[in-house]
Amino acid sequence: MLSKIADFLDDRTGYRALLHEALDEDIAGGARWAYVFGSGLLTIFACQVVTGLLLMATYTPSMDDAWSSVFYIQHKVTAGWFIRGLHHYGSQAMMIVLGFHLLQVALYGAYKKPREVTWWVGLGLMGVVQALGLTGYLLPWDQKGYWATKVATNIAGTVPLMGPALQTLIVGGAEYGQATITRFYVLHVGVLPATLVLLVSAHVALFRRNGGATPPASADLSKKGVFYPDQVVRDLVFALLVVGVMALLTVAGGGAHIDAPADPSIDYHPRPEWYFLFLFQLLKYLPGSMELLGTVILPGLAGAFLFVLPFLDRGESTAVRGRLPWLAPILLGALGVIGLTYQAFADDAADEEFQAGLVDSQKRADRAIALAQDGIPPGGPLEMLKNDPMTRGADVYAKECTSCHVLDGEGERSAPDHSGYGSRKWLMGLLLDPDAEHYFGTTELSDMKPMGKLGDAKLKAVIEYLISLGHETGDPAYDLALAKRGKRVFEESCFDCHAIGENGADIFDGPNMTGYGSSEWIFNQIKQPDAETQYGELNEMPVFAGELDDHDIRMVTAYLRRQRLKEPPFEPKAPAPKADAGVESPED
Amino acid sequence: MTDESQQGRRNFLRAAAGLGSAALGLLLALPGASYVVDPLLRASGKKGRWLPVAELEGLEEEHPVSVSVVGEQRDAWTRAPQRKLGMVWLRKKGEQVVAFNAECPHLGCKVGYDRDQKHFACPCHESAFNQDGDVQGGPAPRSLDPLETRVVDGKVEVRFVRFRAQTAERVEIG
Numbered sequence: 001m002l003s004k005i006a007d008f009l010d011d012r013t014g015y016r017a018l019l020h021e022a023l024d025e026d027i028a029g030g031a032r033w034a035y036v037f038g039s040g041l042l043t044i045f046a047c048q049v050v051t052g053l054l055l056m057a058t059y060t061p062s063m064d065d066a067w068s069s070v071f072y073i074q075h076k077v078t079a080g081w082f083i084r085g086l087h088h089y090g091s092q093a094m095m096i097v098l099g100f101h102l103l104q105v106a107l108y109g110a111y112k113k114p115r116e117v118t119w120w121v122g123l124g125l126m127g128v129v130q131a132l133g134l135t136g137y138l139l140p141w142d143q144k145g146y147w148a149t150k151v152a153t154n155i156a157g158t159v160p161l162m163g164p165a166l167q168t169l170i171v172g173g174a175e176y177g178q179a180t181i182t183r184f185y186v187l188h189v190g191v192l193p194a195t196l197v198l199l200v201s202a203h204v205a206l207f208r209r210n211g212g213a214t215p216p217a218s219a220d221l222s223k224k225g226v227f228y229p230d231q232v233v234r235d236l237v238f239a240l241l242v243v244g245v246m247a248l249l250t251v252a253g254g255g256a257h258i259d260a261p262a263d264p265s266i267d268y269h270p271r272p273e274w275y276f277l278f279l280f281q282l283l284k285y286l287p288g289s290m291e292l293l294g295t296v297i298l299p300g301l302a303g304a305f306l307f308v309l310p311f312l313d314r315g316e317s318t319a320v321r322g323r324l325p326w327l328a329p330i331l332l333g334a335l336g337v338i339g340l341t342y343q344a345f346a347d348d349a350a351d352e353e354f355q356a357g358l359v360d361s362q363k364r365a366d367r368a369i370a371l372a373q374d375g376i377p378p379g380g381p382l383e384m385l386k387n388d389p390m391t392r393g394a395d396v397y398a399k400e401c402t403s404c405h406v407l408d409g410e411g412e413r414s415a416p417d418h419s420g421y422g423s424r425k426w427l428m429g430l431l432l433d434p435d436a437e438h439y440f441g442t443t444e445l446s447d448m449k450p451m452g453k454l455g456d457a458k459l460k461a462v463i464e465y466l467i468s469l470g471h472e473t474g475d476p477a478y479d480l481a482l483a484k485r486g487k488r489v490f491e492e493s494c495f496d497c498h499a500i501g502e503n504g505a506d507i508f509d510g511p512n513m514t515g516y517g518s519s520e521w522i523f524n525q526i527k528q529p530d531a532e533t534q535y536g537e538l539n540e541m542p543v544f545a546g547e548l549d550d551h552d553i554r555m556v557t558a559y560l561r562r563q564r565l566k567e568p569p570f571e572p573k574a575p576a577p578k579a580d581a582g583v584e585s586p587e588d
Numbered sequence: 589m590t591d592e593s594q595q596g597r598r599n600f601l602r603a604a605a606g607l608g609s610a611a612l613g614l615l616l617a618l619p620g621a622s623y624v625v626d627p628l629l630r631a632s633g634k635k636g637r638w639l640p641v642a643e644l645e646g647l648e649e650e651h652p653v654s655v656s657v658v659g660e661q662r663d664a665w666t667r668a669p670q671r672k673l674g675m676v677w678l679r680k681k682g683e684q685v686v687a688f689n690a691e692c693p694h695l696g697c698k699v700g701y702d703r704d705q706k707h708f709a710c711p712c713h714e715s716a717f718n719q720d721g722d723v724q725g726g727p728a729p730r731s732l733d734p735l736e737t738r739v740v741d742g743k744v745e746v747r748f749v750r751f752r753a754q755t756a757e758r759v760e761i762g
Binding site: 068076077229233 | 598601602604605608609612615619622623624625662664666667668
């Protein structure tokens with residue numbers, strides 16, 4: 001029955017002749033492991049097409065959705081992380097196998113007559129594969145892709161004469177934006193793959209026309225092999241090895257990394273993907289005036305050399321020995337690429353600032369991914385982060401506040417330390433020694449006396465009262481009875497200088513404690529610290545009204561307010577010289 | 589090598605090639621298939637939600653009015669707080685409000701209302717429904733889908749749900 005169907009199909013299509021043509025080709029000198037790279041590249045390409053099409057079913061090329069859709073693939077869609085990981089490592093495997101393919105073909109002299117055109121088409125393919133890597137790197141619209149591609153397109157802009165126009169065409173305008181994504185997308189999923197398919201067809205057709213393999217000069221040509229199964233099995237073993245390694249890397253790393261969403265306003269240390277690092281490293285060694293040497297001239301010369309190689313090395317012999325002058329530049333080039341890549345990695349490993357930048361960016365990425373789990377607003381991931389106190393608040397704090405305040409060890413100390421700000425332990429430290437360096441010791445404010453004389457019980461009560469003043473829904477509960485006792489202690493012992501509402505500040509006009517530690521109090525303290533509701537005339541802090549908009553102040557407020565749930569890293573203690581341990585008042 | 593052992597070796601290699609190709613194919617096909625069927629694996633967690641749609645004052649007893657339903661939409665990675673989710677027809681009936689999902693139970697076109705004939709009419713395949721939603725003609729397999737309503741402080745709220753098209757029974761689809 002099956003054979004009848006097969007006969008029918010063969011009669012109508014002639015598929016057997018086609019298969020015979022494709023598979024039963026003789027290989028001069030027998031099948032070889034050295035021949036596996038070309039078909040290995042085809043396998044990886046097929047894998048890229050399949051995984052790429054799957055990714056296209058989710059990926060959305062827009063500034064507000066690109067990162068989000070990649071996040072969704074990576075963290076939500078079933079097996080999305082695996083598909084994306086294969087695609088990611090596939091692009092890298094392609095570069096490596098491509099390098100081996102080029103070296104093998106060059107060593108065996110396969111560029112020689114009559115295979116010059118096959119060689120040139122191969123060089124074209126190499127360009128297309130590199131362009132695919134470059135365009136794909138931008139698509140997640142994350143920090144690393146954004147910045148690396150920005151550098152790459154600026155390099156395109158340095159090309160003499162047509163550079164600026166070329167850059168504008170690639171970017172789709174003067175600035176990076178929506179048109180950049182859609183242009184890179186259409187290049188990556190349409191133009192370049194289609195070009196690749198055309199060139200591969202030509203490459204393979206030429207390869208078959210000119211008699212397939214070019215055995216090394218030493219080969220025993222009396223040996224004969226048949227493409228299927230002799231070579232196919234070797235090809236498959238290699239393909240399985242490569243795809244297996246891609247899958248292992250994917251599983252080991254949980255798929256490809258996503259960096260924080262692209263943000264032009266955040267500091268970043270851009271690096272290209274590792275297979276372009278040698279070019280990046282080369283630019284470090286060239287003075288600005290010789291930039292063109294690294295960006296255009298040297299790569300151009302390398303390409304030109306490979307192109308004219310069939311004309312330079314015209315001898316009949318494919319023996320390596322006689323061709324060394326022509327192979328030497330290729331081998332030296334390969335060594336140079338490896339050396340420069342190694343040096344780039346070594347430089348970065350030793351660069352503390354770069355490493356710290358990686359950690360910062362990873363923190364931002366982790367935070368963005370955590371927030372995105374619950375859905376991303378229509379404005380995209382940047383809007384999501386802009387409304388996140390832990391991100392936006394931290395950014396504004398680092399920029400505006402760390403010139404005076406210290407938080408978690410970061411910042412200059414000329415105002416109170418904010419680590420654990422508003423927590424019980426922080427308040428205890430303040431009451432015991434207001435002039436300690438973690439509190440007001442580095443400021444001109446020195447009117448408040450150490451309150452250790454109140455004794456531990458009263459101090460704890462006052463602290464509970466202060467906690468109650470800033471209490472908001474959602475905060476952990478406080479001890480109501482203790483706070484009530486603390487209120488009485490506060491009225492007895494603190495009203496001389498501090499006011500609550502209309503009462504207090506009887507002798508001296510100290511900082512107003514109404515709502516102390518609440519979001520509103522902190523907000524006002526940042527916006528207008530010299531207001532009557534805050535430090536009034538005593539204020540030394542810069543007024544941020546007009547400097548920061550209300551949204552940013554709210555973000556810093558929420559960011560700071562979380563400190564009351566933590567503990568400061570320093571221990572509360574009374575001032576050293578004369579310990580005020582004397583007056584232990586009994587519990588009231 | 590004899591012809592026979594040569595043939596045996598080739599057969600073995602052919603089998604190995606078949607197995608190898610199958611392994612490569614499966615490595616892509618299995619995750620690929622689960623990626624593609626992801627929407628089937630994803631249980632729609634959304635059940636009907638109470639959403640305010642109109643002021644009671646704006647409704648009539650004689651004719652229904654159509655209003656859009658606006659609420660939070662979770663769609664793939666997006667969480668949009670205020671998105672149009674659909675349309676409902678509302679009519680006052682004594683102290684109660686009668687609400688129908690405006691999607692035709694036939695194939696989901698938005699049904700309109702003919703004030704002269706006092707009936708709902710689908711613009712696609714001419715299904716018609718009376719003011720109570722009962723089928724008056726056309727291919728619709730069931731009456732218009734009624735939605736639960738309540739009035740809170742003069743605001744009409746509906747429990748907005750959508751139903752599968754083309755079934756005689758109502759099947760909620762979130």
